[in-house]
Amino acid sequence: MGAxxxxxxxxxxxxxxxxxxxxxxNTLKADFGDEVTAILDExxxxxxxxxxxxxxxKKDSFVAGADVTMLAACNDADEAEELSTSGQRLFDRMQxxxxxxxxxxxxxxxxxxxxxxLACHYRVCSDSPKTQLGLPEVQLGLLPGSxxxxxxxxxxxxxxxxxxMLTGAPVRAKQxxxxxxxxxxxxxxxxxxxxxxxxxxxxxxxxxxKDMMAKALENTxxxxxxxxxxxxxxxxxxxxxxxxxxxxxxxxxxxxxxDSRKGYATEARLFGQLVMTPESKQLREIxxxxxxxxxxxxxxxxxxxxxxxxxxxxxxxxxxxIAFVTATKAKVPARIKDINPNGIAGAIRYSYDxxxxxxxxRFMLKTEMQKQLSLLSGCLDYSGYQNNDMVIxxxxxxxxxxxxxxxxxxxxxxxHTVFASNTSSIPIAEIAAEAKRPExxxxxxxxxxxxxxxxxxxxxxxxxxxxxxxxxxxxAKRQGKTPIVVKDGAGFYVNRILAPYxxxxxxxxxxxxxxxxxxxxxxxxxxxxxxxxxxxEVGIDVGTKIIPILKGQFGERFNAPEAFDKLLENDRxxxxxxxxxxxxxxxxxxxxxxxxxxxxxxxxxxxxFSADTVVERCVLMMLNEAALCLQEEVIRNPRDGDIGAIFGxxxxxxxxxxxxxxxxxxxxxxxxRLEHYAETYSEKYQPAEILxxxxxxxxxxx
Ligand SMILES: C[C@H](O)CC(=O)SCCNC(=O)CCNC(=O)[C@H](O)C(C)(C)COP(=O)(O)OP(=O)(O)OC[C@H]1O[C@@H](n2cnc3c(N)ncnc32)[C@H](O)[C@@H]1OP(=O)(O)O
Numbered sequence: 001m002g003a004x005x006x007x008x009x010x011x012x013x014x015x016x017x018x019x020x021x022x023x024x025x026n027t028l029k030a031d032f033g034d035e036v037t038a039i040l041d042e043x044x045x046x047x048x049x050x051x052x053x054x055x056x057x058k059k060d061s062f063v064a065g066a067d068v069t070m071l072a073a074c075n076d077a078d079e080a081e082e083l084s085t086s087g088q089r090l091f092d093r094m095q096x097x098x099x100x101x102x103x104x105x106x107x108x109x110x111x112x113x114x115x116x117x118l119a120c121h122y123r124v125c126s127d128s129p130k131t132q133l134g135l136p137e138v139q140l141g142l143l144p145g146s147x148x149x150x151x152x153x154x155x156x157x158x159x160x161x162x163x164x165m166l167t168g169a170p171v172r173a174k175q176x177x178x179x180x181x182x183x184x185x186x187x188x189x190x191x192x193x194x195x196x197x198x199x200x201x202x203x204x205x206x207x208x209x210k211d212m213m214a215k216a217l218e219n220t221x222x223x224x225x226x227x228x229x230x231x232x233x234x235x236x237x238x239x240x241x242x243x244x245x246x247x248x249x250x251x252x253x254x255x256x257x258x259d260s261r262k263g264y265a266t267e268a269r270l271f272g273q274l275v276m277t278p279e280s281k282q283l284r285e286i287x288x289x290x291x292x293x294x295x296x297x298x299x300x301x302x303x304x305x306x307x308x309x310x311x312x313x314x315x316x317x318x319x320x321x322i323a324f325v326t327a328t329k330a331k332v333p334a335r336i337k338d339i340n341p342n343g344i345a346g347a348i349r350y351s352y353d354x355x356x357x358x359x360x361x362r363f364m365l366k367t368e369m370q371k372q373l374s375l376l377s378g379c380l381d382y383s384g385y386q387n388n389d390m391v392i393x394x395x396x397x398x399x400x401x402x403x404x405x406x407x408x409x410x411x412x413x414x415x416h417t418v419f420a421s422n423t424s425s426i427p428i429a430e431i432a433a434e435a436k437r438p439e440x441x442x443x444x445x446x447x448x449x450x451x452x453x454x455x456x457x458x459x460x461x462x463x464x465x466x467x468x469x470x471x472x473x474x475x476a477k478r479q480g481k482t483p484i485v486v487k488d489g490a491g492f493y494v495n496r497i498l499a500p501y502x503x504x505x506x507x508x509x510x511x512x513x514x515x516x517x518x519x520x521x522x523x524x525x526x527x528x529x530x531x532x533x534x535x536x537e538v539g540i541d542v543g544t545k546i547i548p549i550l551k552g553q554f555g556e557r558f559n560a561p562e563a564f565d566k567l568l569e570n571d572r573x574x575x576x577x578x579x580x581x582x583x584x585x586x587x588x589x590x591x592x593x594x595x596x597x598x599x600x601x602x603x604x605x606x607x608x609f610s611a612d613t614v615v616e617r618c619v620l621m622m623l624n625e626a627a628l629c630l631q632e633e634v635i636r637n638p639r640d641g642d643i644g645a646i647f648g649x650x651x652x653x654x655x656x657x658x659x660x661x662x663x664x665x666x667x668x669x670x671x672x673r674l675e676h677y678a679e680t681y682s683e684k685y686q687p688a689e690i691l692x693x694x695x696x697x698x699x700x701x702x
Contacts, residue, residue, distance in 0.1 A: 002035050005057075006042065012050040013199045014043065015192075019057025026056055027067040028112040028146075030083055036090050044097060051100040051199030054120055055192065056107070060130050065111025068140065068284055071275050081272025084145035087112065088264055091119035091147050100203050104195035106188050109133045110170060114181075115146040118155065122198045123181065126188035127173045133181055134170025138245050140287060141280030141654065145271030149252035150263045155206070156180045158218050158253060162231060165249045175363055180209070221258075228254050242526050242654055245274055278664070282656035286646065289639050290482055298458060298473030298485050299466040305416065307475045311391040312336045313405055315343030315378070318422055319394040320350030321450025322479075327351060327375040329480035335385065336378045344378030351376060354451060382412035390418040390475060392444060397423060397545065402431045410436050418468050420444035424495060425546040428488045429461040439465035442472050445492060446481070447648050448538065455647035456481035461488045482647055484640040490553040491546055493635050494648035497658070499550055499558060500684070501622040502543070505531035506561040508614060514605040515581055516593050521611035522618060526652025531618070532581040536574035536590070540567055540581075543574075557684045563601045570600055617681075620674055622651075624688055626658040630701075631690040638701040659701040662691075671695045 003020045016039065020026050043049050056062045066087070074080040094101050103109070103117035106126040114133050117123050125131050135144045135152065143149060144165060152161040156179050164171070177185040186194045217223040228250055235246045248270040256263020274280050297304060310326055312319050315338040326334040328351070336347045355372060358364035377384070385391070391413060393405045402421060409419050419441045421431050432441035443459030456476040460469050469485060476483040486493040505518050509532075519530020535543045550558040567580075574580035575590065583594035598605050609617075626641050635641045642657020655661040662670050670691060677685035694700070 003029075003032055004035055004039055006039055008046070008049060009196075011196075011200070012048055013196050014046075014049045014052050015196075016043075016052050016054050017057045018054070018063060024058070025061045025108075026058055026063040026113070027065060028063065028087070028116070029067045030070055030086075033086055033090070040090070040093055040097070043099060049099060051102065051196075051201075053102050053104050053192065053195040053199050054116065055104040055195070058107070060128075061107035062103075062105045062109040062131075063113025063116055064108055065113050065136075066146070068287060071142075071284065072281075074275050077272040077276045079272075080275035081268050083275075084268040084271040087115075087146035088268060091115060095119045095121070098203075100199050100201060102195045102198045104191050105133065105182070106131055106191055108170070111135060111137050111144065111148075112146050115144055115148040115151070118151040119147060121203045122183045122195075122201070124184040124186060124191065124195050124198060125173050125176060125182045126191045127185050128188050129172070131173045131176075132170040133173075133176045134168065135165050136168040136170060138166060138243075138249065139168040139283065141243065141245050141277060141283040142274045143245055143249045143252060143267065143271055145267060147264065147267070149249060149267045150256045150260055152181075153253050153256070157214055158224070158227065158257070159214060162250065162253055165253075166231075166235065166246050172363065174365075178362065224254070224257055240524050240526075242524075242652065243279055244277060245280070248274060279654040282654055282660060285656055285660065286643070286653060289643055292639075293482055293484075293643065294477065296473070298470040298483070302466040302470045304470040304474035305389065305467065307332060307389040307418075307471065307478075309333050309388050310335070310475075311385050311388040311409075311413075312347070313391060313393040314338060314395040315340075315345075315347035316394060317350075318446060318448060318450060319343075320347035321448070322392050322394055322422065322446060323347050323376055324351040324354060324451050325479040325481070327372050328355070330475065330478035331372075331375070332478070333375045333377070335388070336376065337380070337382065337385070338378065339380065341378075341380065344380075348373070348376050348378065382408065385409075385412045386414065388413050388417055390420060390471070392420045392422060394422040397425060399426050399430050402426065403434050406431060406435045406441060416440070418442060418471055420472055422446055424542075425491065425549050427461070427490060428459050428464070432461050432463065438463040440468055442468050443488065443492065444472055444476060445494075447494070453648065454480070454482050455494070455644060456483045457492050457494060457644070457648070458483045458485045459488050459492055460485070482643060484644045485636060486640075486644070487632070487634040489634060490549045493629050493641065493644050495546055496550065496629060496634070497622050497625040497645060498649055499546060499560075500625050501618050502531040502535065503547070503558070503560040504618045504621045505614075506564060508609065508617065510561045510563055510601065510603060512603055512606050512608050513614065514593070514607060515597070517607060517611070518614050518618075521614040524611065525615045525619065526655060528650040532593075533590075536580035536582050538574070539576055540564075540572055540574045544568070559684075563603075566600055567597075572597070572600075616673065617677065620670070620677065620685065623658050623662055623670060624674055624685070624691070627662070627688040627691050630659075631688055663700045663702055667691055667694045667700060 001021050005017050007015045018026050101120040102122045103120040107130045109117050135148045137144050173185045176182045217227045231250050252267045255266035312323050312334050315336050323334040323336050326332050336344050338344045355369040359366050359369050391409045406419055421443050428443040432438040435441050442464045445457040447453035458472050473483045509515050515532045519532050522530045547560045572579045578584035582590045583592050629635050638659035642659050645651035645657050646653050671687045674685050674687040
């Protein structure tokens with residue numbers, strides 16, 4: 001059975017439906033070429049057909065792009081280039097035909113899916129929240145290879161198109177209409193009828209409406225030169241040369257501005273090259289890993305209880321963030337309890353501020369904002385708590401206080417209510433120590449800022465029930481998170497691998513290495529911020545609080561520089577009190593190191609180590625700790641360890657995570673460098689047993 005059917009109607013309009021058999025979502029595969037060519041021949045040769053509506057036979061999706069698994073089968077760049085060229089040819093043929101093609105889009109139209117729609121003469125989409133249009137190829141280390149780099153700028157202007165392609169972020173129906181990607185947006189119930197009506201129209205030449213500023217920049221070669229130069233500068237300052245795809249996207253757009261044939265040829269050639277890069281291969285692996293994780297329940301075969309209502313204890317930054325993702329992503333009511341009315345107001349304000357920005361940008365209707373905000377409420381006692389299916393606590397990091405919260409929830413809620421603690425440092429078994437129903441207690445560790453960071457750690461203690469685990473995993477997914485289940489213990493997984501890396505940066509600073517040179521080296525390596533900037537952002541007090549807990553459980557390996565105590569004695573908490581490693585008073589707040597920190601720590605800064613040594617010392621500490629976590633079954637497998645590090649810390653995605661990175665380096669190399677540092681510098685570099693065994697047996701993690 002084929003993936004395409006053509007239904008010819010009496011009125012001269014044919015409906016071309018794509019429905020890939022056996023797949024839950026349509027993707028474009030190389031072996032569709034002959035089938036599509038035959039259908040296009042049929043359309044072209046049938047004089048009765050005047051117009052064609054391209055639609056999807058899947059319930060809630062249009063086309064999710066080229067089949068990413070197909071790319072792995074390419075042997076070289078030429079083969080991948082040919083994939084792109086043949087896709088371009090088919091889409092060109094549609095566009096050049098003298099019959100009107102209309103795409104009727106409901107659900108995701110991404111990558112090659114949007115490129116298919118762009119090759120149509122008109123596009124109409126449903127106003128459903130499920131509808132999203134975008135060219136996310138950059139997130140896979142690729143570029144749109146079926147004409148997207150040429151057609152989208154021609155349709156909506158270079159600047160907006162470039163922004164979409166460089167970020168890869170999709171737009172919703174309302175934005176798509178606003179930017180001119182679609183010609184109309186209608187309720188799903190009349191989508192097909194409107195598309196048929198459009199297919200009855202003659203093909204008209206589109207006139208792009210641009211404001212004065214856009215015209216000045218895009219309509220002259222002088223203006224475009226400035227635009228591309230600036231785009232390259234900004235891109236390079238973000239990627240630091242680690243990702244080739246964004247620069248190639250700019251090259252393609254530029255190549256096509258004067259000569260579209262050159263643009264398409266450049267697109268195919270660079271697409272072919274990108275498919276073969278190690279960066280794209282690693283980013284594609286992340287896609288496969290996260291897709292697999294969406295299907296996992298936390299405990300095989302154990303169904304989750306559907307959470308319909310939750311309580312949030314504590315209206316601080318974390319509580320506010322948790323309430324936000326609950327109301328806006330999971331669409332579940334959240335009742336925030338705080339001891340202070342200002343805490344509740346602050347938490348609700350957190351959501352209001354984010355949503356109001358969307359309304360102001362006209363990405364969201366005010367009524368939708370009101371609907372989401374109405375899911376949030378607050379209380380100073382436990383009123384309205386009795387029917388909560390889950391309560392997530394985000395109160396102060398104090399074990400006694402958290403135990404009291406467990407007791408309160410056992411008193412005021414149901415027998416089945418899950419108590420999830422957002423602690424970042426206290427073992428869950430301690431929080432559950434006095435619980436009457438310890439099987440309901442679990443850790444659910446979010447990362448700050450909750451609305452942006454995609455990871456959640458789900459931490460069962462020894463007595464947590466399987467149902468509590470799967471209910472928590474399921475709910476975290478509904479909140480838009482990618483959860484990993486990790487073993488209880490100091491630091492869980494993410495903070496445990498982060499701490500020795502940050503401490504090592506601290507030791508290098510004490511040895512005299514300038515702080516900004518350490519931050520810069522690790523950013524060039526691919527981390528989003530350096531360790532000192534990170535401490536300033538999360539709060540030096542918060543970031544260092546976990547050290548004694550980790551040291552208590554794992555010993556000297558978790559030593560941090562003693563001089564750091566002086567920072568806290570000096571009330572340096574970081575950005576929040578404008579006093580940390582960086583200078584927050586100066587004009588460029590947070591851009592430069594506050595030199596007084598060197599005096600405080602008794603350091604004379606001088607460059608002692610190369611950037612490579614800085615990176616190697618810090619990153620090896622993280623890699624070795626990740627290996628220890630696998631050895632001790634803190635994480636279930638290398639995949640969870642990679643996703644946890646990338647989504648929780650920002651470990652460079654193009655390296656695939658700590659385990660894939662160790663595979664790339666070679667386990668033997670990792671062991672030999674760890675041993676080198678263990679001999680010349682410190683015992684703490686002693687390689688994990690698992691690495692030594694793997695080295696002997698010539699194994700890799702994947
Ligand atoms: C030449 C071109 O320019 C190159 C390209 O098009 S590259 C591809 C660009 N497209 C993308 O990056 C989109 C990737 N897909 C997604 O982001 C998400 O799947 C989505 C937002 C479309 C849907 O998310 P969600 O509803 O959570 O469904 P999700 O579980 O991810 O996917 C459903 C199924 O479709 C598959 N799928 C989705 N997009 C796919 C793709 N591009 N390739 C292969 N499989 C894909 C998933 O693997 C999953 O398969 P399964 O049912 O066998 O597990």
